[in-house]
Amino acid sequence: MNIAIIISYDGTNYSGWQSQPNKKTVQDELEKALFKVFNKQIKTYASGRTDALVSAIGQVVSFNCDDLFPPEKLMYLLNDNLPLDIRIVKSYEVDNDFNARFNAKNKTYEYNFYFGKTSNAYFDKTFSFFKGELNINDMQLACKFLVGTFDFSSFCASGTEVEDKTRTIFNAKIECVNKEYNQYKFVVSGNGFLYNMVRILMGTLINVGYGKIKPESIVEIINKKDRKFAGATVKAHGLVLVKVEY
């Protein structure tokens, strides 16, 4: 039968989703758990790779397996064989032609950040720190220029093999988490994201926040279709895959 699971993970101790030789990855842990439950190798497909240190609230993964257990019970069997920093929150049967990778319609990411004079060790557990003052209103305004269907070459790590860099961003905004502590999140959803795209979008918004560039400069940067005009790739810590819709 064909199964989809919604899986959460704390990315801190993983080299990302995708299997890699000699690295600890979420996919390897899941496939090890599947092996223990089904006693055979099972190939899994995630909605997309998440980089090293990136966490997930609701990554979606699909795989084909023998019809041995009720689909909704499968999560418990797998959780018993997974480390605590990986937890399946739902398992269910899907149509035979469903593939979590190819059928994703809308992915939502958030990047948790805070700013100020000094960092706070407790906030650092889940937020990324930026020293100094960020103008959140300007960052908010800049977000509006990201919404739409564009060639996002400027926001893609160089050396990527993907040819068509056109993606649609449905929604992009800065949400306040705690005003007193200057904690915010950049929430962005789209039909797909290029390699490092969310982290480069965030790095560019940070430049807006620092007043290095104007909010409307986003339009020019998109039009340049050249990585060198966008901001830095911010660190992965703070980035979370929130949900995937099909």
Next chain:
Amino acid sequence: MNIAIIISYDGTNYSGWQSQPNKKTVQDELEKALFKVFNKQIKTYASGRTDALVSAIGQVVSFNCDDLFPPEKLMYLLNDNLPLDIRIVKSYEVDNDFNARFNAKNKTYEYNFYFGKTSNAYFDKTFSFFKGELNINDMQLACKFLVGTFDFSSFCASGTEVEDKTRTIFNAKIECVNKEYNQYKFVVSGNGFLYNMVRILMGTLINVGYGKIKPESIVEIINKKDRKFAGATVKAHGLVLVKVEY
């Protein structure tokens, strides 16, 4: 000179604030950093001990040291000698008779929790999970009965040496963090807390949330002055010392 610092820490890797033989504690790390900066042993006083695994956004610590550096620069010198999961956010000079332990007027703690059918590995970074459904309205109502000056013997770990168990709770409430994810925090402030008191208060509120006891039962439990009538001591993970006022 007499110095106060506001210090934050991720409690995950520490056996609490207070120095103990053969344990890794926040106090030891801070006193090691002070030794490196001043080349002498310096005794520190925190507003209160925090248990193993408890974090702090704004613990206050005071100590006496030589007048070698501007007080407000001291935090940078100390941070350079502290692990990244301990960060000083402020350092300043205080009156000679100031002691962070004895002069605290108001301490605020928060306990971060969420509930539902299954836990989420990302939420588990900072929240404590309770399986099933919690009635947050009833928990909110129960909080009102905690406010006031009472003998809190029912909410104190047995075997504690403290004689006077009268404390004043100024404020107690449940705040919503994210309704969609059933994430909440219990925020409580008072002039002092007994050993394990916040965790036992939380355990009792959880019983209210599960419908095992009524919100107004809090009054009876306080009046019993006996630990066995209150709820369980919930786990330390999720508990954060937010701020201390003088």
